[in-house]
Amino acid sequence: MLTRYCCLLLLAAAALAGAQAPYTPPAYPRVLAGAAPLRMLVASRQAxxxxxxxxxxxxxxxxxxxxxxxxxxxxxxxxxxxxxxxxxxxxxxxxxxxxxxxxxxxxxxxxxxxxxxxxxxxxxxxxxxxxxxxxxTVSAAVELPLEEYLRDVLPAEVVPSFHPQMMRAQAIVARTYALCKLGRHADEGADVCADVHCQVFGPANRRAKSTEEAIAATKGLILLHRERLAEPYYSSCCGGITDDAGYVWGPEYARAYLEGVLDAPRTTNPGDVRITELLGMKDGYCAASSSYRWERRYPAAEVNALVAKNLPIVTGDPKVTMATVSDLRVEERTPRGRVATLRVEGGGASILVFGDQARWLFGSGVPGGDGLWSALFDITLTRDAAGTPTAYLIRGAGRGHGLGLCQWGAEGRARAGQTFRQILRAYYPGTRLSDEKP
Ligand SMILES: [Zn+2]
Ligand SMILES: [Zn+2]
Incomplete structure (x- = not known):
């Protein structure tokens, strides 16, 4: 009863907040056709x-x-x-x-x-x-047609020397992604922001002939799944295998086309993957990326300090403290091999850290570049004669969340002769492009 009452209160609050939202996003076909502009937030909640x-x-x-x-x-x-x-x-x-x-x-x-x-x-x-x-407070937003917006988004997402077919795949992904996010910043009066939260909008002087060509060649093309917009998440380098969104971000993100695929020239279903075998896989399509394989070495004192500082942040519980770690191990993995649960033990306590939080434990506790590059990693502990950890070796693969298109893998596939249509079909199985027959 109490729960239902709380829900009603929340609904009432949401309705009130909705009534106050200063912006209602247009329907995506109007933005796609250029009949309505995209509003890009450039300053938020300023005095x-x-x-x-x-x-x-x-x-x-x-x-x-x-x-x-x-x-x-x-x-x-x-x-x-x-x-x-x-x-x-x-x-x-x-x-x-x-x-x-x-x-x-x-x-x-x-x-x-x-x-x-x-x-x-x-x-x-x-x-x-x-x-x-x-x-x-006041916000500021630029109004611009979708295709114009892409001209400054694509250069921020790709290397100008990337293969034209990869660029085309990325242009379609960026276009579809922007349409999926219409109204994401409605509370601030806009659709999307200009930062990594939505898509990075770079300075105009980064436009290149290759990115301009990719946008023009794919004008108006989007990715669909069963006649609806597909949500084309993408990341820099998957390390050889992409993952299921439902496992990495939670069941509400599960989509038929966001399931893990092996990013290597084989046709077998990846099934359950052994991390040691995966780390030894040399022929991934994204192997040219400098993040394909990586290693981090930590003395025990450094891990103790990181855990002491970050464990309350990643678990969201300020009462969770641990001064000295006695064990740190991967307890559970996604079927594609990413860390799903990390167990941290010390001082009689045993704490679980879930999914991508395991990456932020080794950084500043919050999502960002200073954590581990991906959740596709393995930990090896060295212990002294008394069994106390002295050092940690973390061997990892890829950079980013590993869902959907792998940018370096798309480049590898393009160099191997795949077209942008084949590339998109590989990373988003079951989707089609808007000019293809259902
Ligand atoms: Zn945003
Ligand atoms: Zn990849």
Whole structure:
């Protein structure tokens, strides 16, 4: 009864939050066809913002589309919430007028946006939207057509020298992924962000002939599964085998097309994989990657320090502490060989760490580049005569979560003669491209 009551409260809170969301994403076919733009978040929940244009800027009320102000090239304007809680357009330290909920900035040239945190000016293509959120803070978003967005996303995801077929596969994946994430940042007034959380939007000067060609050659192509958008997760290097999303991220992520495949020139079903055999596999399609195989060596004191600092973070329980580790072992693996459960023992305690958390235990405790490169690893302990651990050797394979397309594997497949269609079919079994027959 109590549970049901709590659920009702949560539903009521969600409905309220939904009513306040300042943005409703368009349906994906409209964005795909170029009939509606993609909104990319470039500044979130700031106390104030300022902008100036390389050319004249027209300030438009985003709700009724009337012109609010005209700015000369180089002229600076800002937006901030006053002590009365109202948000105003400001110039030279004084309020000009009340700000509409959405301020639309149009210009023939790029517009430079200033954020207080971090204190930087960044140039963005117009139109730029400044959105006042229900809590009084302001966000900024660039509006751009999907195909235009891809021109600055693809260069951030690939090496310019990658094979054209790999680039095409990655362009289709990036396009489909963006459509899957429409409205992900609706609470901040936008669809996707410009960071690794969604997809990295790189500076325009990284565009290359090869990435431009891949986007043009695949224009409008997306990946479908049973007439719905497929969620094409991808990572840098799978180490020779991709994994099941349901095992790595939890049952709610399980998809028929996100099941592990062997990333090597064999046709057998990978089945249950032995980690030692996998670490010895030399002919993976992603073997050219510098992260295909890796090793980390830790003296026991370093592991003790990492565990003492990170165990409360990765388990989410601040009361979990351990000063000295007496054993650290992989207790359970996914069928494709990734660490599913890591057991950490010491001082009479025995603690379980699940899935990717095992990677962050060896970094700063939170997802990021300083943890282990992947969850596809094996641990070897060296002990002294008394049985106390003295050193740890971790041998691993690949970099990233290992779900869906393997970028270095896609490159290996392209060099081996596979087309982008064959590459996508290999990593997302059971899917089809939008121009292929169901
Ligand atoms: Zn994001
Ligand atoms: Zn791979």
């Amino acid at each position: 104030m913002l300022a902008w100036k244009g390389a050319a004249a800027v027209t300030v438009i009320n985003g709700e009724d589309r009337t012109v609010a102000l005209a700015m000369r090239a180089g002229e600076m304007l800002g937006i901030a919430r006053g002590a009365d809680g109202r948000t105003s357009l400001r110039k030279d330290g004084a309020n000009l007028r009340a700000a509409p909920q959405i301020v639309r900035l149009e210009s023939q040239e790029a517009i430079k946006l200033w954020t207080p945190t971090p204190d930087t000016w960044t140039a963005y293509p117009a139109p730029l939207l400044i959105i006042t959120l229900p809590d009084g």
